[in-house]
Amino acid sequence: MSVTASSWHAAAQILRRDLTLAFRRPGEWLQPVAFFFIVTLLFPLALDPELSHLRRLAPAALWVAAMLSSVLAIDFLFREDGRDGTLEQFALSGQSFAWLLLAKTAAHWVLTGVPLALAAPFAAIALGAPADAIPGVLASLLLGSVSLSLIGAIGAGLTLGLRRGGALLSLLVLPLAVPTLIFGARATELSIHGESMAGPMYLLAALSVFGVTVAPLAAAAAVRISLE
């Protein structure tokens, strides 16, 4: 993957276009955030609403909800561009295909990962986390959602040729996301207890870096096959 000035230009165009499209149709990216809220807020209803109990559960609830809503959102990542021929034009643009898909994944992260991370502190407070934990919760979900989006891009590429990704997509993506869940939930837990979350955050960052190098290549290979 060779990245030149014109590839940066192309990537910026993809980001700009996807953000423009999203703002013209806000429903699509608001839905996963709403879903995230609903799932986290189901936990107190299913459990007992004692805040000290909920606090123990908060990291798990936040991260399971984040993973589910990210899988829900990822199905849209390549689907529309695949259907209307845009991905074909990406493949024929002369730019590195993996690079363009990485740009699309980045746009997707801005539209789903960032809102999710911004919503998480509210959900965390509702689950009994102290206000001091807000920066930690925000940071851990912000970083963790990067690798969730990248793993999701692989899954979205693999299921692009299918009529519906659905349950199969989650079966492919969720096992791959186990490390993200472990380190992310641990980071959130530490921040809720007011301890240093540096350790798991480094590991989350490592996962993201690894994802940036591997996921676009795998997604590009899978998408190319589905374009035939």
Add this chain to the structure above:
Amino acid sequence: MLRGLSLRLAEGQALQLLWPNGAGKTSLLRAVAGLIPVEDGQLLWRGNRIEDDRAAFCADLAFLGHDLALKGDLTAAENLHFSVSLRRRLAGGEIKAALDEVGLGTRADALVRQMSAGQQRRVALARLGLWGARLWLLDEPAANLDAAGQAVVVAALARHLAAGGCALISTHQPLDLSASVNRLWRDPKEAA
């Protein structure tokens, strides 16, 4: 699946594939573009094997398939701006001029979703000129177009060929491109 094909295009030449439906016109165009792997055989562009330098070939290539790669929620001008920017930087006024050429100058700021199928195809045709590619691969370029729209295709092709480009065009309906196209290929079994 296609077998035993051989064809050659020179500068300023356009070849119209008038094969019957299901003969593999689309597959041939997609294979030339590199979207489908060629199992046996080779593709040369300017004398070099395409897989040796795909980026250079893609820079010379404009592909217009069944799917127009237009976003309904973007305007015609925004769509053009995006698809050209993937390849090169645009100068001011280029998009306006290109839309004028396909007769959509007044519709530049209309959402593509609100256009008719024929108008959408014209937007896609405007893109071809902006790319500045040498080789056009057009799959049914005149689908959904009325007589005036077909004239737009013919004029665009004529400009392209006069500038030294070449084109490979598939049409199943009797589209008269004789004003610009100089070779016809009616049956995949004939050699061309």
Add this chain to the structure above:
Amino acid sequence: MNWAWFHRFGSPPYFYSVAGKIIPWLAWPAGLLIVAGLWGGIVMAPPDYQQSDAARIMYVHVPAAYVALMSYTVMAIAATVGLIWRMKVAHAAAAACAPIGASFAAVCLLTGMLWGQPMWGTYWAWDPRLVSVLVLFFFFLGYIGLRGAIDDVSRADRTSAVLAIVGFVNVPIIHFSVIWWNSIHQGPSLIRKGGPAMPASMWVPLVLVIFGFTFYFYAVMLMRTRAEVLRRDRGGSWVRDIVAPQEPLP
């Protein structure tokens, strides 16, 4: 080095006939090794001084875990070969590995649970190795699901090959993250580490069963691959000679 043999294996009729000849040479040693190993482990070996006779579950559990991991490795290698050299036989082999691996992973999990109940007092403990095998099991399911969801054989082959490779890259990451996770909040009461080194009367049968299972895996894998190759080439002329050799041509 001469690679002609490698390319010959890419030809379905050659593979079909050679694999057919190899299978008995794998199956007989497999049967002998497994019978000898199980006999040695379950009848002859002394009971473990800590776990008593429950430790005999090991003679099924450990080899099953080993084969599950091995079949994932073989699947990823076959998928890579298929993707790089466009070799249909390799894709067929990768497809053959998944159901076998899934069944061995399932048995590994079930026997692990049967071992856990008397030893740990619970059928399921969040032991990192058990969790890793569980994730491996889900990988196999996802692979089988993806393959089944794509109708076009060639596309199914290559798409699932990408998944196999991605999963293979991730298996070690998942394994280590699970160990790390386990070390931060697992109570120490459940899992006893190692115990004393085993006497030869215990580990020799275990090694025999592991070798036996390995031979068995390759035999069954080749059987499935042959079936898969036959199914894909069902219109080919060599298939006609196999399924209806006596009938004269019209």
Add this chain to the structure above:
Amino acid sequence: MIEFLSMSGYAAYVWPSVGLGIALLLLNIHWARRLHGQAKSEARRRLAAGREA
């Protein structure tokens, strides 16, 4: 003999495990053979259909 079968009280865990292991080996052979049989019969059907056509 009964002492051996009782596995010093762990019979309920040991024997099902051994059973699972043996069932696993037999079933995998059975499935592989069935797959082969299906592939053959399908090829035969195709061949017959090809001759009639």
